[in-house]
Amino acid sequence: xxVGDVTLELSTDELQALPLxxxxxxxxxxxxxxxxxxxxxxxxxxxxxxxxxxGNQNGIGVVNQYAAQLITDIDGFDITAIKxxxxxxxxxxxxxxxxxxxxx
Numbered sequence: 001x002x003v004g005d006v007t008l009e010l011s012t013d014e015l016q017a018l019p020l021x022x023x024x025x026x027x028x029x030x031x032x033x034x035x036x037x038x039x040x041x042x043x044x045x046x047x048x049x050x051x052x053x054x055g056n057q058n059g060i061g062v063v064n065q066y067a068a069q070l071i072t073d074i075d076g077f078d079i080t081a082i083k084x085x086x087x088x089x090x091x092x093x094x095x096x097x098x099x100x101x102x103x104x
C-alpha cells in the first residue's frame with residue numbers, strides 16, 4: 001500500500017489544490033470509519049466514488065490512486081484488502097495535512 005509506507009510526492013499544482021481537497025477528505029473520515037465496521041459494499045463503493053471525485057476535481061494524484069485501489073479491492077471482493085484500504089484513509093488524510101504547512 002502506498003499510504004504510510006511511502007513518502008508522498010505532490011506537484012506544485014497539487015499543493016495549491018490541497019487545502020480544499022483536505023477539507024473535503026476530512027469530512028469523510030467518520031463515514032470511512034462507519035462503513036469499515038459495516039462491510040456494506042454499496043456504501044463502500046459510494047465512499048470510493050466520492051473520494052475519486054474529490055481527487056479528480058482537485059487534481060490530486062495520490063487521492064485518485066487511493067480511490068482506484070479501493071475500487072479494485074471492491075471489484076475483486078477482497079474483504080481483507082478493502083478493510084486495509086479503509087483503514088489507510090485516515091492515514092492518507094493525515095499525511096496530506098502534513099503538506100499544508102508547506103503551502104504559503
